[in-house]
Amino acid sequence: LIIAVRITTKAVDVQQGNQKLPPGPYSWPIIGNLPHMLKGPHIYLTQLARSYGPLCSVKLGTHLFVIGSSPMAATEIMRAHDKLPTYRWVPKAGQDGLQDYSLIWATQCTDHWKLLRSLCRTELFSAKGLDLQSSLREKNVDKMVGFLKSKQGSLVNVRELVFASTVNILGNICFSKDFIDLDDDHKERRGLKRALYRLMKLGTTPNIADFYPRFEDPQGLKRKTSEAMNEAFGAWEHIIKERRATREAQKDTDSSDEQDFLDTMLGSGFSDLQINQLTVELFSGGTHSTASTIEWALAELIKNKEAMFALREELKREIGFTNYIKESQVSHLPYLHACVKETLRLHPPAPLLHPQAILEGCEIMKYTVPKNSQLIINVWAMGRDPNLWEDPLTFKPERFCDSNVDFKGQDFKFLPFGVGKRMCPGYPYAIKQIHLMLASLVQNFDWFLPNNIEDLSKLDMSENFGIISQRKKPLMVIPKCKC
Numbered sequence: 001l002i003i004a005v006r007i008t009t010k011a012v013d014v015q016q017g018n019q020k021l022p023p024g025p026y027s028w029p030i031i032g033n034l035p036h037m038l039k040g041p042h043i044y045l046t047q048l049a050r051s052y053g054p055l056c057s058v059k060l061g062t063h064l065f066v067i068g069s070s071p072m073a074a075t076e077i078m079r080a081h082d083k084l085p086t087y088r089w090v091p092k093a094g095q096d097g098l099q100d101y102s103l104i105w106a107t108q109c110t111d112h113w114k115l116l117r118s119l120c121r122t123e124l125f126s127a128k129g130l131d132l133q134s135s136l137r138e139k140n141v142d143k144m145v146g147f148l149k150s151k152q153g154s155l156v157n158v159r160e161l162v163f164a165s166t167v168n169i170l171g172n173i174c175f176s177k178d179f180i181d182l183d184d185d186h187k188e189r190r191g192l193k194r195a196l197y198r199l200m201k202l203g204t205t206p207n208i209a210d211f212y213p214r215f216e217d218p219q220g221l222k223r224k225t226s227e228a229m230n231e232a233f234g235a236w237e238h239i240i241k242e243r244r245a246t247r248e249a250q251k252d253t254d255s256s257d258e259q260d261f262l263d264t265m266l267g268s269g270f271s272d273l274q275i276n277q278l279t280v281e282l283f284s285g286g287t288h289s290t291a292s293t294i295e296w297a298l299a300e301l302i303k304n305k306e307a308m309f310a311l312r313e314e315l316k317r318e319i320g321f322t323n324y325i326k327e328s329q330v331s332h333l334p335y336l337h338a339c340v341k342e343t344l345r346l347h348p349p350a351p352l353l354h355p356q357a358i359l360e361g362c363e364i365m366k367y368t369v370p371k372n373s374q375l376i377i378n379v380w381a382m383g384r385d386p387n388l389w390e391d392p393l394t395f396k397p398e399r400f401c402d403s404n405v406d407f408k409g410q411d412f413k414f415l416p417f418g419v420g421k422r423m424c425p426g427y428p429y430a431i432k433q434i435h436l437m438l439a440s441l442v443q444n445f446d447w448f449l450p451n452n453i454e455d456l457s458k459l460d461m462s463e464n465f466g467i468i469s470q471r472k473k474p475l476m477v478i479p480k481c482k483c
Ligand code: HEM
Pocket: 103, 104, 105, 117, 281, 282, 283, 285, 286, 287, 289, 290, 293, 348, 349, 350, 352, 353, 354, 355, 415, 416, 417, 418, 419, 421, 422, 423, 424, 425, 426, 427, 429, 430
């Protein structure tokens, strides 16, 4: 056993003929390094980067993964993407025949992918689109604050509540509908809520078929994913049907005003399949990620009293003592914005950017990367790298106050929304929502840990890796209204 451990921890510069692959640990026959990944791939891959350098490789089943963990490695990986034919690696459980209509799981930047990106950019995430949605966000955040006021003194599951509000905001933007009752019994999830949680859990489950192409669906994950997708479609099926009928009836009356994103999609001639696929991807890409960021930010602020105090001072100074905050009031609050950036640095919801496979071999940082390797950028490792950030494990929003570092894909040491052509299209939307919700939670309530725990170091900050990286345990705290 000792010999085995020593072999696995010894740096291996893999030689293949005259080629030198990026270094990495010894990989076992057949399984490669799969067992090491189980505790959290981003953590294991970060440890590897510390041992083997910013470009390293691991073998997972039959695939070679090359991981970049420094701005230089990320730049070179992106350069390879731009120069070479690549395709997005899609988990087998997500390959369900609807891929031609997919935005997230489009393997290549096809014409349909471009059409979907452009529709989302102009209708949902443009400055004009965001302005039109602001009253919907404000209304739902006010509802959340009102709900919390009714619960003051009791233990609240922040994740469930914030998640429900993010789903309802998107529900109103897409279908003019609230999908989740804030007072829902959290133990028994139903409908869209259950479907979105199931999709996230299924995305977290390692799938043998992803690493051994010979296997089709040994764990039934593809079937379960398809069931969860159908459950999500069922939540809005009747709305699409009714809306089609209404639009048909109004066809000759010249009164078919566009109300929501469903109208936009119908106006663009989308089939039900196209609508289902795009909306389920917007919901699954845009709700857990945003809710998780808000949950982490609040947890960090509760734990770091000085940062909480500084944020409260800024809110008091700039907004005053209003209970219900407007989006326009939080658009220029540097400390609030710094708190959100600091949260995304330490807790990026997507710690590893989706693998892209290269169809031709290339050289990256003087190493040979063979064709069909999967290239990954480890955002989590860069966010915690002491060579890039001073005191990297400490929550210090101040580091962003006098800095131009931003998340728009230009600063390669800070890529929570990705980079390049496949960068998150929803980031302007996500940021607006996170700022408004976080400001409202901090402005309106003092937060206490259960069981009169005063020692804030007892707040568990461990995390779980999945499609979205979340807190291991939901943030359970007691709000006390400041009104
Ligand atoms: C804090 C919130 C969010 C974070 C951190 C985040 C992060 C990301 C990242 C890193 C990617 C690129 C993945 C890759 O290249 O591997 C991505 C893609 C994507 N995100 Fe987000 N996202 C967030 C919110 C949203 C929201 C609110 C929406 C929509 C409502 C959204 C929709 C999408 C879509 C559709 C893609 C796929 C784009 C493509 O492949 O062309 N995201 N997101």
